[in-house]
Amino acid sequence: xSMRGLVYEEFELEKSFTTPGRTVTETDVVQFAALxxxxxxxxxxxxxxxxxxxxxxxxxGMLGVAIASGLAFRTGIFEGTxxxxxxxxxxxxxxIFLGDTVHLRLTVKEKSKRNPRxxxxxxxxxxxxxxxxxxxxxxxxxxxxxLSRPEPARS
Numbered sequence: 001x002s003m004r005g006l007v008y009e010e011f012e013l014e015k016s017f018t019t020p021g022r023t024v025t026e027t028d029v030v031q032f033a034a035l036x037x038x039x040x041x042x043x044x045x046x047x048x049x050x051x052x053x054x055x056x057x058x059x060x061g062m063l064g065v066a067i068a069s070g071l072a073f074r075t076g077i078f079e080g081t082x083x084x085x086x087x088x089x090x091x092x093x094x095x096i097f098l099g100d101t102v103h104l105r106l107t108v109k110e111k112s113k114r115n116p117r118x119x120x121x122x123x124x125x126x127x128x129x130x131x132x133x134x135x136x137x138x139x140x141x142x143x144x145x146x147l148s149r150p151e152p153a154r155s
Contacts, residue, residue: 064092
């Protein structure tokens with residue numbers, strides 16, 4: 001297994017990682033609706049959506065989360081070193097409109113390790129999905145279990 005990603009010890013508190021952008025398309029929304037079974041009119045009915053407070057269709061909030069997950073992998077920091085996404089909290093702040101370009105900003109907020117000799121540690125990251133106007137569309141925290149360099153056994 002390749003370990004191009006960062007190990008627990010390499011995550012520095014308050015360090016941020018920003019991904020490339022990704023434009024949310026009509027195809028994304030249609031395919032997500034089909035995959036999830038969520039055909040809510042706000043996402044799939046242009047005529048209805050024009051009468052909503054947004055005045056147009058919006059992407060599913062969970063589609064934004066799925067895109068954020070993919071963008072996170074593009075940073076390379078998890079490649080071969082992430083063991084699990086332990087928990088995830090999400091707050092939807094603003095809508096994502098079709099045609100918006102979003103990027104993910106991950107900021108290291110906490111680190112914890114139960115046993116210094118353990119081959120793993122937990123890293124808590126603030127995850128902000130941001131649109132092309134630098135407006136946060138969703139925010140939350142991801143707790144990731146990461147490989148660690150265990151301390152050598154003492155003789």
